Amino acid sequence: MSQAVSAVSATSGIELRDLGQSYILRDAGKKSEFVALAHFNLQIKAGEFVAIVGPSGCGKSTLLDIVSGLAKPKQGEILIDGRTVSGPDLDRGFIMQGYALFPWRTVRKNVEYGLEVKGVPKRERPEICRHFIHMVGLSGFENRYPNQLSGGMRQRVAIARALAFDPKILLMDEPFAAVDAQTRETLQDELMQIWAKTGKTVLFVTHSIDEAVLLADRVVVMGTRPGRVYQTLAIDLPRPRTAAGMRVSAEFGWITRKVWELLQEGQGYMTPETTPKTSVSDVAEQISAQVSL
């Protein structure tokens, strides 16, 4: 086995320091600034699996875009292994919302893309590709084009493509949102196995509380307006976990319930504790801000 496909590779810790991002909105000639992310602080240990949950539009994709290096933050910085990130690089693999496979490339050629960028010699590529295509269970489909695959299979290709160039960090943006429930469970189990095998640091964004609790060592609950860390919660459920096993676990149920409550609070919905803090005018302000968008 060559070095590039060794079982456990080096991993990296991530530090997000006071990240802030805003978008300029142009509405009928008027410019306004929309703050999507503010004072976002998070430390992720090497090899840790961190899931981020938050309501739609709270800034999860914005955050991943920054961590991937595709977008420059307005404020703050990202450190990977203590070094400031200045742009995208092969130390991070980004699996985006939607599969973003190259439709003119076969499965094998898609997986090979990062290796080409990395400059891996041509004769070493086939073995690496075969290894990762096998890892995601797509052996035998190497020569198919993406449009000849099901949604779940495409998602697997996207994962294999991100794994193949051996990044230390995987950034995943709602990767399983578009597949059916059964396929999702399979993919979740497979992802946990791959993570256990490769030991990569994972930053996983999802809408689904169940998914976050199932997969992660730690769940970050985001608050809205502006997007920020509302609270983080360590998940102490024993590993290995499986989607099916968690369904019948009482502890799992309890934790998801807790995350759900945190999510409600983070959005500023009225719960007994927050009622005194939120006055009617605050709510009106929030609503009008929403309407003007």
Add this chain to the structure above:
Amino acid sequence: MFKKLALRSGRAVYKIAAIILFLVLWEIAARFHLLVSATFLPPFSKVITVLYHMALSGELWRHASISLQRSLIGFTCGMLFAVPLGLAIGWFQKLGNFLSPLLQVFRNMPTLALLPVFVMFFGIGELSKVMVIFWGVLWAVLLNTIAGVQDVDPQLIKAARSMGTSSLRLFATVVLPASLPFIFTGMRISATTSILILIAAEMVGASRGLGYALYFYQGNMKIPEMYGYIIVMAILGVVLNYVLEALERRNFRWRDAGGIASE
């Protein structure tokens, strides 16, 4: 096996049934003087016979070869100019914004109206004919190429960029392959256009070529010969389109949904 063959040939007949019907009606109408006098509408069989003799004598090839040569040169030059320009305009937004009003003006000038201008600039020889074809084929390819580049899925660009891909590699491995189907469609449209323009161009100041022959026979009231050339041109257009379509299907298999069976 036999059944399959019969089915397939049955389907082929059905595909061209309308054409055959049209030719039969033509034949009948001409023979019984149903529409116009026999002078203006000779029977199809007569046209074919004349065409056959022109092909044997080498006259047909003499005209066709020069026409093909003109369109090929004009077409190739048009492609060599339009594809890189379209890629640049599509890719560099500022350049696109700057040039697009001018392109809109040029594009909306009818090519044939410019023919006298080309004759003035380049004389009545080969150059003006090649130039008018060049001009005529330019637009479909240029606009399709621009559209192709601008239509590239931003997610794909993001995916490639996230791996730290250089701009040059991004262009070669994402933008270009994503635009190729558009470019090819532009080429297919242009190829047919080039024949149409050529014929018109050859009616002015040419001494050889399909368009010239058509014009010549019409002027000398040799009507069957004239129809013969019209048929040749129609066949040329159909064949060209068919070949290009087949190439398109072959090269862009990744575009059509499914198609595992089409291997």
